[in-house]
Every structure is written in structure tokens, then in C-alpha cells.
């Protein structure tokens with residue numbers, strides 16, 4: 092494996108990914124047909140990739156109700172029970188819109204009106220609570236609030252655009268370390284608190300207590316304080332419902348909260364009761380999906396069809412009310428008008444006939460009668476399926492396919508790992524056997540008495556990126572040690588070879604540097620000698636300097652440098668490593684080399700070189716097994732392919748988990764994550780291909796704090812301050828439409844190096860931090876580093892806020908320390924929880940009280956430290 096080759100590669104990441112997946116030396120799938128390779132498509136502007144979007148609507152000219160329609164059209168949540176008595180004028184306005192889902196909605200509000208109306212009336216709030224406030228960005232019509240049209244609830248669309256002087260703005264302004272810290276301690280909850288103030292009023296006793304939580308009724312959203320909760324809800328045979336709401340269907344927006352205990356409930360009930368209530372809440376008949384809430388291929392399901400869907404071997408998980416399409420031959424399943432979303436059991440007799448335009452494709456290529464989407468076509472092409480226009484394929488559930496009418500299986504689209512991988516990248520479903528999506532853990536499954544479809548969370552993808560040297564590799568590796576699978580023997584073997592060849596690379600860099608330094612030093616000596624008019628013999632005696640080595644070493648040096656120059660290192664190493672180990676060791680200890688090492692920055696030699704060269708003999712041995720520290724420090728482990736990913740889950744030990752521990756059947760399923768690290772090289776060139784990371788749950792951006800005085804250049808580009816380079820990439824990401832909805836977490840890494848540096852080099856050396864003026868109360872590094880850290884964090888927060896109007900989450904790390912990375916991921920998980928809740932809150936469902944918010948506010952993680 093050649094790290095140097097990998098380093099030199101400026102390939103499109105696609106090719107790198109494919110290269111990894113294909114056998115060594117195999118041609119890339121599209122090498123001959125680059126015209127349809129994704130690599131090519133992403134290189135030149137304009138981007139042919141269609142980003143799903145809703146046509147812009149003019150909010151001013153449309154009524155509030157229109158906004159709620161738009162949010163449904165945007166596919167945020169099809170479960171929202173909305174009836175919109177739309178005027179003729181508005182219908183024509185809508186039907187003129189290109190977006191088919193909008194048209195669908197118009198049908199919605201006319202054809203299936205009675206049923207939806209029912210849902211809305213059922214969801215009516217007895218208490219007449221009408222306050223629903225969103226905290227969304229101004230002008231983001233697709234994020235507008237959805238409220239109720241019928242009943243006493245009023246549709247309120249309100250944008251909480253922070254105004255100058257708003258506490259949010261103050262919080263983020265840098266005044267002093269303390270106030271920033273305090274502001275950050277409030278964290279996202281401060282927003283939640285503002286919104287839910289009204290909801291702090293107990294629906295029963297009418298008392299208001301800002302500090303105490305409220306539990307909400309799943310049906311009518313009435314909120315009760317801990318004193319009134321049991322009186323209002325009784326024994327909760329169907330979970331958290333007012334006594335008068337028992338038997339009524341739940342508010343669909345709360346479906347994801349079913350069975351998730353809140354802190355207030357666990358306070359007023361014993362663990363055993365809580366368990367029973369949560370079980371009832373999830374399993375009782377009244378809270379289940381009703382068949383007519385699911386429309387499959389244009390037809391509402393019947394009771395027995397729903398049972399078939401939910402009871403099959405691989406049911407669609409986390410099913411919400413809405414319109415879906417289902418291809419019973421291949422098992423593909425998706426939301427109406429969208430690309431396939433998952434593969435479920437095939438051959439289920441549910442819903443109507445699969446319509447040609449089920450997924451709104453426009454490719455003139457058909458699978459089982461459905462015109463496929465652009466993205467599917469791309470995957471087919473990558474899988475080398477010939478698909479000219481007007482091809483009709485017949486695809487079976489095992490992935491084998493044939494052309495319609497030809498009666499001959501042509502191949503299997505899932506046959507290649509690369510296809511499955513590409514599907515995974517594109518968020519297209521791939522069948523089981525996908526190496527990247529772990530199979531259902533059957534033991535965990537059998538423990539659960541809860542219907543699986545209510546429980547299963549989908550994998551949440553976390554994108555980790557940062558400029559070269561910021562530490563993303565280190566963080567990734569730490570995460571793997573902490574939560575991931577062990578390295579396989581093959582992986583370890585590769586890492587071993589990599590470490591060995593890295594060692595030779597470091598050595599050759601030193602040798603090359605030595606030569607240069609020696610020449611320079613001798614030339615200088617010579618110049619001085621000539622100027623001083625010394626005799627020739629004296630000059631000759633001066634043919635030696637601190638960088639000089641003996642003749643034998645010189646031979647080896649020349650030989651090694653020759654090999655490196657031909658780029659043929661892999662041909663010699665590691666086969667030769669053992670043989671040369673003593674020489675490497677001897678070299679490394681040579682004073683000339685040590686002198687050279689002192690000037691390593693000039694040579695761009697990483698400081699880990701020392702760590703590995705110190706162990707030259709051990710590393711060169713056949714028996715060498717890289718330690719975890721070696722792996723952590725090794726360059727290139729997650730690098731050579733441009734993209735690395737791993738899957739993991741956290742054991743969630745939040746405060747409420749105590750009650751779950753009593754009985755394993757109530758254990759909530761572990762949240763599954765995929766951590767995806769992209770090589771920072773992919774971040775240049777305008778980040779065009781980032782579009783393939785469309786559905787990231789969060790973006791984790793990593794910046795090395797200690798970069799503030801470093802210079803940096805990309806390729807042959809101009810040199811600039813490395814912190815500024817990081818900032819620019821960060822900005823590009825924040826502006827990227829793909830990540831518009833993803834929360835950002837900034838990891839300020841290398842805090843240790845930062846602490847060391849901050850007293851030697853002022854932060855203001857970086858022009859962006861020019862106004863940093865530390866309060867010099869105590870003249871020690873720690874406080875200074877602390878203040879500087881907050882200053883940097885606030886600079887990023889301000890930048891982020893100015894672009895997105897949102898709050899940036901910041902955490903500091905010392906990635907070389909495992910515990911620090913563990914803390915960072917705990918923080919990230921809290922941010923995700925908060926983000927989940929925030930969405931709920933925006934739609935006016937759970938408010939700030941139930942479902943986690945209390946934990947968040949007392950969480951040690953939601954702050955900037």
C-alpha cells in the first residue's frame with residue numbers, strides 16, 4: 092500500500108471509493124464509459140444532480156393555510172392532520188405549481204377530506220390552547236409551522252427571527268469568559284424555554300411554574316403539572332392521555348414519542364408503573380396506526396393489509412401515516428413521488444397497482460412498471476446495467492433482473508459490494524447482505540415485546556470533516572476504538588504495512604532534508620572561508636558540518652532516496668524492512684539526522700515521525716503488531732481512500748435510563764450511527780460532490796485550535812493562514828444546501844497544543860482574531876487558553892449564525908486522549924436529541940416539558956465546553 096501515491100492522488104472521491112471496493116488493479120466500473128460515471132458528472136458545472144426541493148412560494152400572497160400545506164408538501168411529516176378548505180382560486184394556484192406533491196395535497200384536501208377531518212377533530216384541544224410558536228428562520232416557507240385548521244386550534248405561523256438585543260444575540264457576543272460560558276450553559280434550551288413559557292401553565296390547576304415540567308396528553312396536548320398529572324390522567328390504560336381522551340387516537344405528531352418516558356412521569360410513578368404505562372402506550376389498540384392512514388399505491392389500506400405490512404418479515408420501520416408506493420416484485424418501498432426509501436418484504440398483497448409515476452421519475456427507464464428516478468439510474472449505470480431510454484426492466488426481490496419480454500435473467504444488481512455501497516451513499520435502499528447496514532440483531536429483537544416497527548430507529552449519519560491536519564482521522568480512529576468494531580486481521584496487516592512504509596517515508600524525508608541542509612551549511616562555510624581568504628586546505632577541512640554523515644550511511648541514503656524518487660517504495664518494503672531495521676535505527680540516532688529533525692517544520696515532517704522512528708527496530712520486525720497508540724498516531728489509516736466510515740451505537744445512559752434498567756424488555760433500542768469521514772482534499776474544488784451526503788443527521792466540523800499561527804496552501808494555491816483556510820471551508824459547508832437542515836457541531840481540537848502555544852504566540856497573529864484582548868487577571872496559561880478558546884468559539888458561532896440564523900454547537904477536544912473524544916460524542920448525541928426535540932417543538936407538539944427536555948436542560952453537555 093502506498094501512502095505516498097494516495098497522498099498524491101487528487102482523485103474524485105468516487106474513484107477512490109470504488110478503487111477500495113474493487114479488487115486491486117481492476118478497472119473502475121466506468122473507466123471506459125466515463126460519460127456516465129458519477130465521477131465525471133460531479134466534476135464540471137453545472138451539477139446535473141437534482142436536489143429535492145419545493146418550489147418557492149410567496150408567503151405574502153398565500154394564506155397561513157398555504158404554509159401548512161407547503162410543509163406537508165415538503166415531506167416533513169405526512170402525518171399532519173390538516174384540512175384546508177381551499178378556495179377555487181387557490182386550487183388553481185396550486186395546480187399550476189410543478190411540484191407534484193403539492194398537487195397531491197390538493198387532492199388530499201378534497202378527496203380524502205372526511206377522514207382527515209376526523210383526525211383533526213379528534214385532536215382538538217379541550218383547553219383551547221392556541222399558542223404555537225416556531226423558532227424557524229425567517230422566510231423559510233418550507234419550515235413553516237403546521238397547526239390545526241379545525242377545532243379550536245388556530246394556525247399560527249410565526250417566525251422567531253432573533254432581533255438585535257435579543258438575548259440570543261447577547262449570549263453569543265463575546266464579553267467575558269464567564270458570560271459566554273453561562274450563555275453556552277443555557278445552550279439550546281434557552282430557545283426551548285422561551286417558546287414553552289405558555290405551556291408551563293397547568294391545564295388543570297392553572298398554576299404556572301417555570302421550573303417544573305409538564306406532561307402532555309397524547310391526544311389533546313393538555314399539559315399537567317406533577318400534582319395534577321395523576322388526577323387528570325388516571326391509571327393511563329392507553330398511556331399519557333387525559334381520562335376524557337381515552338379511546339381517542341393520538342395526535343400523529345406525537346407518534347415518535349410513544350413509549351418514551353419523561354422525567355416528570357418517572358417522578359410521579361414507580362418504575363414498575365412507568366413500565367406498564369409505556370408498554371400500554373405503545374401496544375394498546377387505540378394508539379396503533381389505523382389502516383386508512385396508510386395509502387399505498389393510491390389506495391388506503393384495509394385492516395388485514397395493514398396487518399400484512401406490519402407482520403411481514405421485513406416491515407417498513409417507523410411507519411408514519413402517509414402516502415407510499417410499493418413494488419411488490421422487488422420489495423422496494425418509498426414515499427409517493429420520491430425515490431425508493433427501503434426494501435421491505437416482497438409479494439405483499441397491499442394497496443393498489445404500482446403507478447408508473449409512483450416515484451415521480453423522469454428517466455424513461457422503468458423497473459417493474461415504475462419510471463425510476465435519476466439517482467436510481469445512476470446506480471444502475473455504476474452497476475454496469477445497460478439501460479438506454481425506454482428500457483423496461485423486471486427486477487426481482489433477490490436483485491436479479493431481466494429486460495421485459497426477454498425471459499432471460501441478465502444479472503443481479505446487488506451482486507457487487509460497490510453497488511450496495513453506492514446505494515448506501517445515495518441513501519437508496521439495498522437489500523440485506525449489505526455489508527454497511529448491519530443485520531437485525533435477532534437476540535435484541537426477541538427480547539422486545541413491542542412491535543418492532545415502532546421501535547426501530549434508522550441509522551443516523553454523522554459527517555466528520557475538517558482541513559488537513561485538524562485531527563479528523565484521529566477522532567475517527569478514537570471513535571472506532573470507543574464504539575466500533577475491532578480492526579480485522581486484514582485491516583491490522585494493512586495498518587502494519589502502512590506504519591512500516593510511513594517510517595521509511597519519514598526517514599527519506601529526513602535524509603533529503605539532511606542533504607539540503609548540509610549543502611547549505613557547507614556553502615555558507617565556504618563563502619565565509621573565501622571571504623576570509625582562507626587557504627584551500629582550511630576550506631577542505633571545512634567540508635564537514637553538523638549535517639554530515641559517514642560514507643557508508645551516504646550510500647544507503649542515496650539508495651533509499653533513489654527508491655523513493657522512483658516511487659517504487661512498495662516494491663522494496665516491507666519485504667526489506669527487517670533487513671534494514673538496524674540501519675534505520677542507526678540513522679535515526681545519528682547526530683546529523685537529529686539535527687535535521689530539529690528543523691522538521693521546514694521539511695513538513697509530522698511530529699509523529701519521531702514516535703515511529705524511535706521504535707524502528709520493533710516496527711520492522713515480522714512479529715510487530717501495532718498497538719492502539721501506534722494505530723492512533725499512524726498516518727493514512729483512514730486516509731488512503733478519501734472516505735472512511737463506521738457504524739456504531741452508544742449505550743445511552745441518560746438519567747432516565749435507570750428506570751429502564753430494571754427490566755430489559757423496556758430497554759430502548761440503541762441509537763445507531765454511522766460516522767463518515769471525508770478526506771479534506773474532497774473539501775476543495777467548491778465541495779461539489781458533497782451533494783451525495785444529502786441526508787446527514789449532523790455535520791461535525793473539526794478545526795485545530797493550534798492552527799491559528801500556521802500557514803497553509805492548497806496545492807499550488809496561495810499561502811494563507813490555516814485557521815482562515817479552515818474558516819473558509821466551514822463557511823462553504825454551512826452554505827451548502829445539502830446541510831441546510833443538519834445541525835453543525837464544531838470540534839475545536841488540539842486544545843493541548845493550543846494551551847502550550849498561546850503564551851508564546853498571541854492569538855491575534857491570525858487576522859480574524861485581531862480583536863482578542865484577554866483579561867489578564869491571572870497570568871497563567873490556562874486562563875489565557877480558556878479565554879482564547881471562547882473567543883475562537885464565539886467567532887465561529889457568529890459566523891455560523893450570520894449565515895444560517897442558527898446556533899452553532901462547539902466543543903473542545905484533545906483528540907489524542909480517548910476520553911476527550913468520548914465526551915465529544917456524548918455532547919454530539921445530546922445535540923441530536925435536542926435537535927429532535929426542537930423539531931417537535933416547532934410543530935407545537937411536545938413543548939419543552941415532556942420527552943427529554945428536562946434532561947437536556949440539566950445535561951452537562953449542552954454548553955460550549
Ligand SMILES: Nc1nc2c(ncn2[C@@H]2O[C@H](COP(=O)(O)OP(=O)(O)OP(=O)(O)O)[C@@H](O)[C@H]2O)c(=O)[nH]1
Nearest residue numbers: 559560561562563564565730840841844905906907
Ligand atoms: N497535540 C495534539 N495532536 C493532535 C490532536 N489531534 C490530532 N493530533 C495530531 O495531529 C496530526 C493530524 O491529525 P490527523 O488525525 O491526521 O488529522 P487530519 O489531517 O484531519 O486527518 P487526515 O486528513 O487523515 O490526515 C496527527 O499527528 C495527530 O496525532 C490533539 O488533540 N492534540
Ligand SMILES: [Ca+2]
Nearest residue numbers: 559560564726
Ligand atoms: Ca493528517
